[in-house]
Amino acid sequence: MDISIIGGTGDEGFGLTLRLARAGNRVTIGSRIAERGSAVADTAREILGAGATVDGAANEEAATADVVIVTVPFGGQAEIYRSIKDHVKADAIVVDCTSPLATAVGGRAWHVVRPWHGSAAEQAKAILDPAVRMVAAFHTISGEALQDLEHEMESDVLVCGTDKEAKAVVGGLIDDIPNLRWVDAGDLTQARIAETLTALMISINRTYKIHDAGVRITGRDAWGLPGS
Amino acid sequence: MDISIIGGTGDEGFGLTLRLARAGNRVTIGSRIAERGSAVADTAREILGAGATVDGAANEEAATADVVIVTVPFGGQAEIYRSIKDHVKADAIVVDCTSPLATAVGGRAWHVVRPWHGSAAEQAKAILDPAVRMVAAFHTISGEALQDLEHEMESDVLVCGTDKEAKAVVGGLIDDIPNLRWVDAGDLTQARIAETLTALMISINRTYKIHDAGVRITGRDAWGLPGS
Numbered sequence: 001m002d003i004s005i006i007g008g009t010g011d012e013g014f015g016l017t018l019r020l021a022r023a024g025n026r027v028t029i030g031s032r033i034a035e036r037g038s039a040v041a042d043t044a045r046e047i048l049g050a051g052a053t054v055d056g057a058a059n060e061e062a063a064t065a066d067v068v069i070v071t072v073p074f075g076g077q078a079e080i081y082r083s084i085k086d087h088v089k090a091d092a093i094v095v096d097c098t099s100p101l102a103t104a105v106g107g108r109a110w111h112v113v114r115p116w117h118g119s120a121a122e123q124a125k126a127i128l129d130p131a132v133r134m135v136a137a138f139h140t141i142s143g144e145a146l147q148d149l150e151h152e153m154e155s156d157v158l159v160c161g162t163d164k165e166a167k168a169v170v171g172g173l174i175d176d177i178p179n180l181r182w183v184d185a186g187d188l189t190q191a192r193i194a195e196t197l198t199a200l201m202i203s204i205n206r207t208y209k210i211h212d213a214g215v216r217i218t219g220r221d222a223w224g225l226p227g228s
Numbered sequence: 229m230d231i232s233i234i235g236g237t238g239d240e241g242f243g244l245t246l247r248l249a250r251a252g253n254r255v256t257i258g259s260r261i262a263e264r265g266s267a268v269a270d271t272a273r274e275i276l277g278a279g280a281t282v283d284g285a286a287n288e289e290a291a292t293a294d295v296v297i298v299t300v301p302f303g304g305q306a307e308i309y310r311s312i313k314d315h316v317k318a319d320a321i322v323v324d325c326t327s328p329l330a331t332a333v334g335g336r337a338w339h340v341v342r343p344w345h346g347s348a349a350e351q352a353k354a355i356l357d358p359a360v361r362m363v364a365a366f367h368t369i370s371g372e373a374l375q376d377l378e379h380e381m382e383s384d385v386l387v388c389g390t391d392k393e394a395k396a397v398v399g400g401l402i403d404d405i406p407n408l409r410w411v412d413a414g415d416l417t418q419a420r421i422a423e424t425l426t427a428l429m430i431s432i433n434r435t436y437k438i439h440d441a442g443v444r445i446t447g448r449d450a451w452g453l454p455g456s
Contacts, residue, residue, distance in 0.1 A: 110414060112421070114342075154446035158428075186338060186431035193340070193428045200386075200421045203414035204445060207454045212447045217432060218382040219441035226435045 003173070004028040004062035006070045006080060009040045012097060012138065013071035015146025017044050017054060022149065023176035026053040030062030037062070047149075063087035067169065069095040071138070074113075074120055075104035081127040090131045093166045096121040096191075097138040099198035110203035112196050119191035121160065135161035135170045136191035137182070139198045142212040153177065155214020156223065158185040158194040168225055175224065181216075183223040231401070232256040232290035234298045234308060237268045240325060240366065241299035243374025245272050245282060250377065251404035254281040258290025265290070275377075291315035295397065297323040299366070302341075302348055303332035309355040318359045321394045324349040324419075325366040327426035338431035340424050347419035349388065363389035363398045364419035365410070367426045370440040381405065383442020384451065386413040386422040396453055403452065409444075411451040 003020055007013040008029030021027045021044060029044070031037035037056025044054040062068070063084035072080050077098045088094060098120035102111035117123040121136035128134070137159045145151045157174050159182050161167045167184055174182040185194055197215060204213040217223060231248055235241040236257030249255045249272060257272070259265035265284030272282040290296070291312035300308050305326045316322060326348035330339035345351040349364035356362070365387045373379045385402050387410050389395045395412055402410040413422055425443060432441040445451060 110418070183432060184435050185428060186435060190338070190428060190431050193424045196421045196424065200413060200418060201447075203418050204411060205447070207412050207414060208448055208451075209454075210447050214446040216444040216446055217441055218444055219429075219433070219438050220436055223436075226437075 001067060002026055002028070002065040003067045003069065004030050004057070004065035006030040006059050006062055006068060006084065007072035009036060010071055011143030011147065012141075013069070014040065014044070015143045016069060016071065016138070018047060018149060019146055019177045020173060021052045021054045022048055025173070025176070028062045028065060029054065029056045030059040031056065032059060034058040034061070059084050060087045064089060065092070067093045067095065067173070069097065070124065071097045073104060074098050074100045077120055078123060078127065081124050085128050088128055088132055090129055093133045093135060093169055094124070094128065095135045095137050095170055096124045098124070099139050099195045101199055110199050110206060112199045118189060119195050121188055121191040121195070125188065133161070133163040133166035134188055135159060135163070135166050136188060136194060137170055137174070139195050140201060140215050142214065145212045153180040154216065156217050157182040158197070159183065160185045160188050160191040160194050162187045171224055181223050183217045184226050229295060230254055230256070230293040231295045231297065232258050232285070232293035234258040234287050234290055234296060234312065235300040237264060238299055239371030239375065240369075241297070242268065242272070243371045244297060244299065244366070246275060246377060247374055247405045248401060249280045249282045250276055253401070253404070256290045256293060257282065257284045258287040259284065260287060262286040262289070287312055288315045292317060293320070295321045295323065295401070297325065298352065299325045301332060302326050302328045305348055306351060306355060309352050313356050316356055316360055318357055319361075321361045321363060321397055322352070322356065323363045323365055323398055324352045326352070327367050327423045329427055338427050338434060340427045346417060347423050349416055349419040349423070353416065361389070361391040361394035362416055363387060363391070363394050364416060364422060365398055365402070367423050368429060368443050370442065373440045381408040382444065384445050385410045386425070387411065388413045388416050388419040388422055390415045399452055409451050411445045412454050
């Protein structure tokens with residue numbers, strides 16, 4: 001499956017690049033400047049070794065993939081989506097990983113602002129063609145932990161979206177990452193809650209002087225596809 | 229320690245009554261009607277056996293305890309706090325367990341409304357004497373699981389509050405319940421996030437057809453008092 005990661009040069013995006021490429025996926029790192037994407041793709045291939053397929057591209061080109069993962073800070077999120085909207089395929093799956101942290105307006109990382117559309121993911125959906133299948137995910141996964149390939153992932157991924165098939169596809173990618181589990185958290189509006197967990201984790205990190213607080217959902221031995 | 233539970237006749241409140249009384253605490257169940265509180269206290273003593281100290285009282289009397297735990301639906305929360313405000317001691321610790329579920333306005337239990345003060349706990353704080361030490365907790369703990377004394381608690385309690393000593397006292401009560409852990413989630417404003425987790429758990433329960441989804445915080449082996 002063709003996957004691109006817009007913002008793949010940042011911590012979260014680069015971590016997802018490494019994990020998804022190591023699982024055998026072809027990953028394109030999108031960047032505002034194509035050369036920057038290519039340089040970071042070189043670094044990824046150096047880390048992963050010869051078998052990995054990672055390329056770099058300008059965001060507009062990366063946006064044409066089947067699955068487009070967007071990992072950018074909230075302050076620039078709308079602008080990025082407007083810049084790629086004419087390039088995203090109508091049947092694409094777009095995975096938004098944005099958390100509306102108050103840092104976007106000079107505030108604290110353990111506070112959030114409230115996007116007009118309810119969540120950052122819904123703001124993104126409002127910019128793209130209505131046919132695009134939007135999924136929100138990865139808010140509780142630290143970029144640092146993703147990048148450390150020896151680190152066993154402990155936190156679960158909450159997946160929100162209205163299209164069940166799109167959630168299953170994204171869930172399949174998550175299942176390819178060792179020890180990472182996904183939980184179907186409901187429709188896209190549930191991102192209003194899931195996105196704010198990033199700030200809560202940062203608050204806990206700050207209180208306990210740690211770096212990678214996460215959440216595991218309890219109440220069932222296995223999660224993933226509901227009904228399975 | 230004298231503990232009272234306003235709303236102790238409801239699922240969450242009765243579950244906390246059983247668990248805290250079993251741990252050796254003296255618990256008063258508050259109810260709008262004193263006789264109703266006493267009747268439910270009788271039931272609790274029947275379940276727990278002779279050693280347990282559980283009494284019933286009218287809310288106004290129950291509100292004079294050292295630690296007042298309030299477990300009421302959001303729709304009636306402000307009214308309950310106004311009815312007890314003149315009875316709560318100035319140095320009391322008040323633990324608010326309210327989640328602003330949209331059911332309060334005829335909506336869905338997996339949606340929330342946004343309290344004017346930011347969170348239900350901050351709304352409660354605004355009603356009480358400013359000296360009262362407010363803590364928000366127990367949003368991710370199912371009343372059903374608490375009432376089933378054979379059930380090993382799996383979900384962590386997120387504790388929010390601005391007074392560190394008050395959080396430590398509440399944390400001590402939580403530590404008395406077998407398998408229950410508490411995580412200091414930050415100051416009282418973090419309840420804006422923690423309270424909404426109830427709705428997210430209900431969304432997950434609904435999707436997976438289960439009853440007690442919860443959260444465990446990962447990233448540290450032990451939680452509780454920060455710095456310990």
